[in-house]
Amino acid sequence: MMGTGKTTVGRTLATKLGYKFVDTDEIITQVTQQSISQVFAASGESAFRQIETQVLARVCAYTHLAIATGGGIVLRRENWSYLHHGLIVWLDAPIELLYTRLNTDETRPLLQAGDLRTQLETILQQRQPLYSQADLRVDVTLEETPEQLATRILEAIPQVLKKAGEMPASQF
Numbered sequence: 599m600m601g602t603g604k605t606t607v608g609r610t611l612a613t614k615l616g617y618k619f620v621d622t623d624e625i626i627t628q629v630t631q632q633s634i635s636q637v638f639a640a641s642g643e644s645a646f647r648q649i650e651t652q653v654l655a656r657v658c659a660y661t662h663l664a665i666a667t668g669g670g671i672v673l674r675r676e677n678w679s680y681l682h683h684g685l686i687v688w689l690d691a692p693i694e695l696l697y698t699r700l701n702t703d704e705t706r707p708l709l710q711a712g713d714l715r716t717q718l719e720t721i722l723q724q725r726q727p728l729y730s731q732a733d734l735r736v737d738v739t740l741e742e743t744p745e746q747l748a749t750r751i752l753e754a755i756p757q758v759l760k761k762a763g764e765m766p767a768s769q770f
């Protein structure tokens with residue numbers, strides 16, 4: 599979800615892994631030469647989603663890469679086939695934490711109209727079933743630094759891989 603720390607923690611996680619790092623929003627900004635807000639304003643959300651899918655389709659092919667996506671990446675079914683090239687981490691954060699972080703933020707076009715708490719609740723409710731399809735869920739707390747969160751993710755990954763290895767062939 600927006601504001602959970604994907605961009606920030608993803609970068610730290612990549613460093614810890616010795617991986618390269620990309621953020622799909624940053625690539626979209628580079629390719630379009632526009633901020634995310636400008637893309638939404640000039641071309642609309644649906645055009646943004648199309649570019650987002652194209653970017654994900656490219657970056658998912660790489661190994662040794664940590665990818666931070668935008669929180670809406672889960673919305674298109676097509677994106678899941680690309681996401682599943684890797685291990686999908688869901689940073690799960692309570693509304694209050696998101697509110698604290700995004701209260702004065704103007705860079706997320708989907709949160710600029712109406713009451714922020716209501717907006718966050720509505721979007722999170724719609725997306726929760728999609729986020730829960732991730733391989734690993736990590737609870738985000740206000741106290742933990744990006745560094746600490748990245749360490750916790752790293753520590754949890756072997757368990758996810760072990761579980762996947764234990765799955766009977768019929769699950770695939």
Ligand SMILES: Nc1ncnc2c1ncn2[C@@H]1O[C@H](COP(=O)(O)OP(=O)(O)O)[C@@H](O)[C@H]1O
Nearest residue numbers: 599600601602603604605606607699742743744
């Ligand atoms: N663990 C953290 N502790 C404190 N602030 C954080 C943490 N993770 C992210 N932030 C801050 O919260 C805001 C949103 O983080 P960001 O990485 O952009 O989230 P996302 O990419 O998921 O939308 C940024 O201002 C970032 O500096």
Ligand SMILES: O=C(O)C1=C[C@@H](OP(=O)(O)O)[C@@H](O)[C@H](O)C1
Nearest residue numbers: 599600601623668669670706707
């Ligand atoms: O959740 C979303 O629909 C979006 C999340 C944003 O990225 P972050 O999740 O990094 O804020 C950005 O892609 C765009 O504003 C739409």
Ligand SMILES: [Mg+2]
Nearest residue numbers: 604605623667
């Ligand atoms: Mg981000």
